[in-house]
Amino acid sequence: METFASLAFRKQTTTSLGFYFDFSATYVGVGMICPHIINVSLLIGGILSWGIMWPLIATKKGDWYGTELKSDSFQGLQGYKVFIAIAMILGDGLYNFFKVLTQTLTGLLTKFQARNGNNSLTVTNKPPPLKWYHIIVIYISAPTLAFFNAFGCGLTDWSLASTYGKLAIFTIGAWAGASHGVVLAGLAACGVMMNIVSTASDLMQDFKTGYLTLASPRSMFKAFPDLGLPDSQYPAPFTLVYHNMAKLGVNGFSALPKNCLMLCLVFFGAAIVVNLIRDSLGKNRAWFIPLPMAMSIPFYLGPYFAIDMCVGSLILYIWGRIDKAKADVFGPAVAAGLICGDGIWTLPSSILALAGVKPPICMKFLSSTNNSRVDKFLGS
Structure with missing residues (x-):
């Protein structure tokens, strides 16, 4: 179950690259329910975006986008996060749309030809x-x-x-x-x-x-004065997305940061290529090819929930290796219990937050270099 201390832990780590396990029982339970390919695809998407791409693009600050831009500006790093994710979703969606449309038309054509060949069939x-x-x-x-x-x-x-x-x-x-x-x-x-x-x-x-x-909606702003800020505990990501997209619609694609449109086209095509590979391998061998739609989600939201969901898949996998019959029967019940338990904790957590109570314990994992700096600071 997600502890009250983990809320502060989540808040402190939002300024990092997002790789952390926030002890959310809800996501662990959801991971036990979702197929493993979904969870693995989320994790791969998170590693590709927050582990590789965003750190590399951040080094281009001042060249690809201005140094004076705010963290939520679509003309900066935020633009790459949102529009590359949208490009992957569009590529995957269009591929599957035309795939289903082609299969439907082919099936209808086959039936129509069969009916024309059978004169005894009356329509x-x-x-x-x-x-x-x-x-x-x-x-x-x-x-x-x-x-x-x-x-x-x-x-x-x-x-x-x-x-x-x-x-x-x-x-x-x-x-x-x-x-x-x-x-x-x-x-x-x-x-x-x-x-x-x-x-x-x-x-x-x-x-x-x-x-x-x-x-009252105002109660949220009283309890969480930084509500909606990108680096806050509750960043309200879709609010920023729609707000910036409205501003972007006025200026057109010329307002996008440098090379953003090119990267969008690359990932749009990559989503189509990955789907082609999955279909060409067949159902028996496509289980290890990630899903572009699932990969695109952590591109903007971050991979923290992907780690939790992969933990859920790992628990179910180990349980299945020990006793597959019980894992198949009781797995959904255990997942539902984790989700319900975490949901019940929301009420006391909200009351504590409204009362201004701070978590007594905070957990955070640091690199060895930063950990040495913290130890040196505490020793001074």
Whole structure:
């Protein structure tokens, strides 16, 4: 379980390259659930980025990007972190999109040719079950019903999303008529209506919980005055990403640091090449080739959670070597226990943080050179 002391440990190490084990039971449990290839890919991505690339690019400060830039500026090192990760995600996503599209079209073509070759097979066209005007009516009426459901959920703590879904089934079903596919039309209308209406009730529950607990967004800034800063305990990374991307959209790619676009293209192509290698090797031999999508995540967020998740995989592997039957049966239960236990600790941890209580013990691992400096300072 992540101790209160480890929170301070995490805060002190955010200014380093990010290689540390923060004793998070949640990530260890998630690592026991996720396939080993995901965890290993995260670790490889973290080593490649924070262990090799970012230290090398940091030595180019003053040449590739200005020395006066802030740590969260997209014109500096932050730009390399975010856009190279995005390039890998796009490369992996586009490859798999066209892969699935190609396989789908090939399968449809094969079936179409088989049907044309079999004259005894008769193909009957059913009319489309859900017309375009049915969709328009659903989306026009859904916001009003969503308000009704949110209001009722706030009063009674009971969501009637399923009731509004049944209303859509009867309404659209009767409107579509008794032709073939009317059942599908009703079910599709029910799914669309329930998704919209239930979202409104979930949002009302969040507001209601916040009101009953007297919670306020300002409380976060009072308890954590450095909230949102890159080197703080809670850096809020996506806030910085969207804020800087909005500024970047005004100036275009010319605002990116030197060689950033070239590196993005390189990693975009590398993601495609890695996927091609995985598919060419087949399922039996592709297990040791990392996944580009998973590798891209620690490029920006850091590899600290990857180490935790690999520890989870290691625990499950050793357990499986000792007793595979019990590991397969009880592994998910142990992982769930680690995640739940760490989540329960969040409440007392938040109370201690709001009260301004500092951890009594902090742990930090240093290189031998820095450790000698610390010993010399303590001895003085």
